[in-house]
Every structure is written in C-alpha cells, then in structure tokens.
Amino acid sequence: MACAPKVHEVELPVEAEPDNFSNNGQQMIPEKWWRAFNDPVLNQLVDTALTANLELAGSWEQFQASIATVKSQRSFLFPDIQAEARTGISRPQPDFAGGENSQVGLSASYEIDLWGRIRTGIEAEExxxxxxxxxxxxxxxxxxxxxxxxxxxLVSARKELQLIEEQVQTNENILKLLRTRYTSGQIRAVDILRQEQLVESTRNQKIIFETNVELVQNQLAVLLGFPPQNDLEIPDADFPKLPDLPETGLPLELTRRRPDIKQAYSLVLAADRDMAQAIRNKYPRISLNLVAQARSNDFNSLFQDWAYTLAGNIVGPIIYGGRLNAEVDRTKALKNQRLYEYGQTVLTAFREVEDALIRELKQKERIISLKKQLELAAKTNKQLKLSFLNGLTDYLDVLLSIDQEQQLQRDMINARQQLLEIRISLYRALAGSFETERAVELSDLNYLEE
Structure with a gap:
C-alpha cells in the first residue's frame, strides 16, 4: 500500500477570497424555509407537493438505484462462490466406458485488494x-x-382578475354616463368612442387574467401530482406579510448548506477516486481460486471421493499499448472538469444571493414609488373629473387619467407578487437541505455525510 497514490480533499478553485454579502438581516431561516411566511395555505400545498410530486419521487428512485450500485461494488470485497452439478447417462454401457457420469462441486475466487483498487472503486460509487x-x-x-x-x-392572477372586473364595471358605468350627456349635447361623439375603446381594452385584460388563473392552477395541479384537467380546489389565499430580511451568514457557510454545492463537491471526490483507481489498475493483481469436486460414473458413490485444487495467480500489466496511461489521463481530466464545475456552482450560488438582495432592495423602492404614483393619479383623476363635469376639461384628459390609474393599480399587485418571488429566491439561495418523508437513514449509509 505504500506505493499506492494518496487521495486528498479538494479545495475551492476560486483564487479571490469572497467578501461578505452586501446586506444582512437578523432573522434565522427555518429549516423548512417556506414556514417563514406563516401562511397555512402555502404550508399545506408544499407538504402535499413534497409527498405527491412525481418528479421528486423519480429523483428518490434514482438515489435508490445508486445505493444498489454501491452494494454491488462492495460485493467485490468478498469471495465469489458458486456450486455446480452435472449428470449424464451413456448407453449401451458395455460398448462404451460410460454409464452414469455425475459430478458436483464448489468453486471460489477472491482477489486480494493489495493496492486498494477495489476499495477506491467502492469509495467512488459511494x-x-x-x-x-x-x-x-x-x-x-x-x-x-x-x-x-x-x-x-395564482394569488396575483386572482387579485388582478377581481380588479379588472371592477374596472370593467367602472368603465361601463362611465360609458353610460357619457351617452346620457351626449344626448343632451354636452360631449362629443368621439368621447364615447374613446370610452368604448377603454371598455374593450379592459375586457381584453380580463380575458388575459382569466387565462392566467387557469394556467397557474394547472401548473399547481401538476406540482401536487394531480391531472390538470381535474377540478382541483385550491383555497383562497392572500399575499403574506413579508418577513424580516434573513441572516445571510458568511459566504463560505453557504457551501456547507446548499445541497447543489454539496452534490458538486461529492462528484469531485468521486472523480478523484476514479483517477486513483485508474492508477491502481496499472499495478499487479493477486487472486486465489479454490475448486472442490466429486465425480463418479456411479451416482451412488458420487460423494465418496473429493478432489481439491487451490491456486494462486498474479497478473501484472506489461504492454497494453498505452491504454492504462490513457485511462489515467482521461480520469484526471474528468476530475479537473468536476473541480471547475464545483467552483462555478459556488460562484453561481454567491451570485444568486447577491442578486436577490439587490433586487429586493430595489423592488421595495419601486413599490414606494408606485404607491406615490397611485396616490397622485387618484388625486389627479378626481380633479379632472370635477373639471370635466364643470365643462372646464376635455374628456380625453379624463380618459388618459383613468387608464393610467387603473394600470397603476394592476402594476401594484404585480409588484407585490414580484417582491414575494424575490424573497422566495433569496430563501432558496440561502437555505440548506430539509428532511422529507423519504428521509434516508444515514446510520445505514455511513458514506452519506451532511
């Protein structure tokens, strides 16, 4: 074992030391991060998805297959033992040296893992x-x-649909009022046409939001493991209050929490063991073979005499046309590839956290700006309506003001939804793994380390 190559832990292939994240809160992220929103509807849906989602179930079965591969690889540490039995009859017996011809036996073969080649292969699969x-x-x-x-x-789409229905009704009421004023000669026909155009525009928006509601419900149904064409009742919910900014911690702590980073690191270690195994394939192999047989032309005396053979073999590669060296070069290149992929995964994780922090800060500023715009639009709209009723303002100004205020109301709903999406992306970037109902018994798989 002294000349066998040593395997070492790998380091992050990023030269610059990462600075702290640009912003940091005080709120600890719960293990099941979605519970930070304190939303019972969200808790119920996520719990259902983690149990019933088919894609997640398939991912679990992939893990089960990898466990079976490890068990298969571990079997090479033990001898291969097999039994054999044969029998035959030759006729006529006087003319041939035949009669009954039967034999039974056991054979065993075992490779001595002198250089750790087999154990290294097991570690790679682990x-x-x-x-x-x-x-x-x-x-x-x-x-x-x-x-x-x-x-x-879905909450946003439902709110937008409810709002647009109210706006359609408002615009239709204004249209009725304009038609009444038109009959008395107080407004022009073009004002009625413009208002009709606004009514049709809001009706078009209503169709879009109705479509959005249906499509998002279909998306949720698939996530929950239900056929989208079935009538799945999703409870009404509201936008939850945004929790306080979570604690981001040190950047390197992120590498020990996020499962995608830990997965990339495990693949680096597996590639490292593959390279070590490729090197050890160049060393001699020692194996033992044991055969025990009983043979007789008379079945009744089959087990009276036994023959045993014990053999030892040593095989050392001499000339393979450079095949073994090429395999070492290939596994070394794959290890370096996995190492750089691991580094890229870490950098991407850092970027996701920074992006979410910046986007949340700017989205909060945008919501403040939208609130001010909405307040000003409401005041402007009120003043313009009074001026129009008193004959001091053209209806086109009122029309534009109504359209702008209604659009700002829809933008506000969308902005609140985007703020929640940004916070979800921040939790997703910062949170570590959490246990599901399929949680593996780590005591049975000691090579799985958190």
Whole structure:
C-alpha cells in the first residue's frame, strides 16, 4: 500500500477570497424555509407537493438505484462462490466406458485488494450515491420553491382578475354616463368612442387574467401530482406579510448548506477516486481460486471421493499499448472538469444571493414609488373629473387619467407578487437541505455525510 497514490480533499478553485454579502438581516431561516411566511395555505400545498410530486419521487428512485450500485461494488470485497452439478447417462454401457457420469462441486475466487483498487472503486460509487442524495435534496428545494411561486402567482392572477372586473364595471358605468350627456349635447361623439375603446381594452385584460388563473392552477395541479384537467380546489389565499430580511451568514457557510454545492463537491471526490483507481489498475493483481469436486460414473458413490485444487495467480500489466496511461489521463481530466464545475456552482450560488438582495432592495423602492404614483393619479383623476363635469376639461384628459390609474393599480399587485418571488429566491439561495418523508437513514449509509 505504500506505493499506492494518496487521495486528498479538494479545495475551492476560486483564487479571490469572497467578501461578505452586501446586506444582512437578523432573522434565522427555518429549516423548512417556506414556514417563514406563516401562511397555512402555502404550508399545506408544499407538504402535499413534497409527498405527491412525481418528479421528486423519480429523483428518490434514482438515489435508490445508486445505493444498489454501491452494494454491488462492495460485493467485490468478498469471495465469489458458486456450486455446480452435472449428470449424464451413456448407453449401451458395455460398448462404451460410460454409464452414469455425475459430478458436483464448489468453486471460489477472491482477489486480494493489495493496492486498494477495489476499495477506491467502492469509495467512488459511494460519493456518487452521496451526490445523488444531495441531488434529491436540491430537487425537493426546487419543488418547494416552484410551489410557493405558483401559489403567489395564482394569488396575483386572482387579485388582478377581481380588479379588472371592477374596472370593467367602472368603465361601463362611465360609458353610460357619457351617452346620457351626449344626448343632451354636452360631449362629443368621439368621447364615447374613446370610452368604448377603454371598455374593450379592459375586457381584453380580463380575458388575459382569466387565462392566467387557469394556467397557474394547472401548473399547481401538476406540482401536487394531480391531472390538470381535474377540478382541483385550491383555497383562497392572500399575499403574506413579508418577513424580516434573513441572516445571510458568511459566504463560505453557504457551501456547507446548499445541497447543489454539496452534490458538486461529492462528484469531485468521486472523480478523484476514479483517477486513483485508474492508477491502481496499472499495478499487479493477486487472486486465489479454490475448486472442490466429486465425480463418479456411479451416482451412488458420487460423494465418496473429493478432489481439491487451490491456486494462486498474479497478473501484472506489461504492454497494453498505452491504454492504462490513457485511462489515467482521461480520469484526471474528468476530475479537473468536476473541480471547475464545483467552483462555478459556488460562484453561481454567491451570485444568486447577491442578486436577490439587490433586487429586493430595489423592488421595495419601486413599490414606494408606485404607491406615490397611485396616490397622485387618484388625486389627479378626481380633479379632472370635477373639471370635466364643470365643462372646464376635455374628456380625453379624463380618459388618459383613468387608464393610467387603473394600470397603476394592476402594476401594484404585480409588484407585490414580484417582491414575494424575490424573497422566495433569496430563501432558496440561502437555505440548506430539509428532511422529507423519504428521509434516508444515514446510520445505514455511513458514506452519506451532511
């Protein structure tokens, strides 16, 4: 074992030391991050999705397959033992040296893992299984986030639909008023046409929001494991109060929390063991073979005499045309590839946190600006209506003011939804893994480490 290559832990291939994140809160993120919103409807939907989502169930089965691969690889540490039995009859017996010809036996073969080649291969499969488990945890994180996003998209679509229905009714009432004033000669026909155009525009918006409601409900149904054409009742919900900004912690702590980063790191370690195994394939192999047989032309005396053979073999590669060296080069290149992919995953995680922090800060500023615009639009609209009723303002100004105020009302709903989506992306970027109902018994798989 002294000449066998040593395996080492790998370091992050990023030269610059990461600074702290640009913003930091005091609120601790719960393990099940969606509970920070304190929304019972969201809790119910996410719990259902984590249990019934088919994509997540498939990811779990992939992990089960990787466990079976590890168990298969571990079997090479033990001898292969097999039994054999044969029998035959030759006729006529006087003319041939035949009669009954029967034999039974046992054979065993075992490779001595002198250089650790087999154990290194097992470690490689264990790290791949570990990566698959982290991939399942990352999938659970994705499903929980998509469920939360879909719920608040549905809340937004329902609110926008309700608002547009009120705006359609308001615009139709104004149209009736204009027609009454037109008969008395107080307004022009073009004002009625413009108002009719606004009514049709809001009706068109209503069709869009009705479509959005149906599409988001279909999306939620699939996430929850239901056929979208079935009538799935999704409870009414509202936008929750935005929780305080979570604690971001140190950037390097993120690498120990996020399952996608841990998955990438496990793949690096697996590739490192693959390279070590490729190097050890160049060393001699020692194996033992044991055969025990009983043979007789008379079945009744078959077990009276036994023959045993014990053999030892040593095989050392000499000339393979450069094939073994090429395999070492290939696994080394794959290890470096996995290392750079791991580094890119870490950098992407840092960027996702920073992006979410910046977007939330700016989105809050945008909402403040929208509130001020909406207040000013309401005051302007009120003044213009009074001026129009007194004959001091052209109706075109009133029309434009109404359209602007109604658009700002819809923009405000959309901005609140976007703020929640940004916070969800921040939780998703910062949160670590969480246990599901399929939580693996780590005591049975000691190669899986949190």
């Amino acid at each position: 790290f791949r299984a570990q990566a698959t488990y982290f991939d399942y945890q990352a999938a659970a994180m994705t499903i929980s986030a998509e469920t939360a996003l879909s719920l608040y998209q």
